Amino acid sequence: MINEEHKNLRTKAPIVSDYLNDQGMAKIINIFLDEIPKRIAALQVFFNEDNRDEFCKMIHQLKGAGGGYGFTIITRTALGIEKKLRIPKKEWKEEIQKNFEDFIAILQRVHAGKDVSGDT
């Protein structure tokens, strides 16, 4: 099961929102998708600059919001990172490196999903 999920994370297939057909959500989902590149860039800056506090804050926010926008995979993956970050470690970056790469890949696939669902 874990292997299967891990394999799925490594695909490049676009991910679309569970609320794809929810007209009321279309507008804010599009804003969410438009802002993904900005969030990826910010996460990478925090990570590279060793800014653990801001990094954790953004991961926590995406964990809380992802599912609400119909992307439960964002919530689930962010939770995995957050769990690892709970134990304060000096080498936190090494600890989460792999999970972070997976998370970025997921965000990129979610962003790519915009082309699939169409900009409504």
Next chain:
Amino acid sequence: MAEENPIPRLLAIDDSELIHRLLETRLQGERLELHGATSSEDGLKKSKSLKPEVILLDIALDGMNGFELLEKLKEDPETRNIAVIFISATGEPMDRVKGLDMGAIDFIAKPFDSFELKARVRSALRTQHLVKLLEQRAQLDGLTGLWNRRYFDQRMIQEISEAKRHSRPLSLVLCDIDRFKRLNDQFGHPFGDLVLEKVAQILSGGRTSDIACRYGGEEFALILSSTNISMGHEVAERLRMAIESIVWPGNPDLVVTASFGICDTQNLFEDITPETMLKNADSALYKAKQSGRNRVESARSSAKSTPAEKNKSSNK
């Protein structure tokens, strides 16, 4: 006395714009006014100024976290009765326990289901509405429906504070039904109750801004905001005449009268307290009684007293 049913206000305090957008979309169509704050400081400020019915409060906030903010809200009498629902991505059961033990009424986990969110918000609003009704009921006089003495005491403190802050006048009127004991003895207590009810109707039927309270027994108090003593005197005089003009069922020749004492904040300077105002209004009322009843007397000598001149048979 029943208050209108305004659209309830909900304040969402969360540092994530993503959550604010989501709440705005998901709560669309609900009968509520949604406000937002993205920091705990702004949230605390808006809690005091808006006095929302419900607050949706995130735990992970910069500066003061959600628990610390809740503590502040509970310390302040102006915000302690706001229903707080924690809305958080924390998966820790102990966080939920801590929040509920601190006085939050509910907990919503992020990411939230929109139907559950709406149902929990509606439930909190219903509870708040009932709590307010109960609070209001506890402040009403059972017989007359006017505000009771407890409410009067609280409201006087508020009104004096507002009058001082905005340098505006405030008048207090005390009204006492003349020879009430005699009415009870002569016509019976049910009639006495009817007199109290009718007088209360008149006192509460004046200007909408006036606050009519049953002070105790056959004595009533009227708080007149932004009203100086001469304006207050006119108000009291109109009420006095209205009471005198009531036609009593089964006793058409009976005239029930009331005496009024009035004072205002002028000349009290820094000594404006509910006690000083009550003392002054009570002295004026005593003067009205001593001067023959059925009249309005002011605590300030410059205000004119108005003796009642009526041909109808009086109960004096």
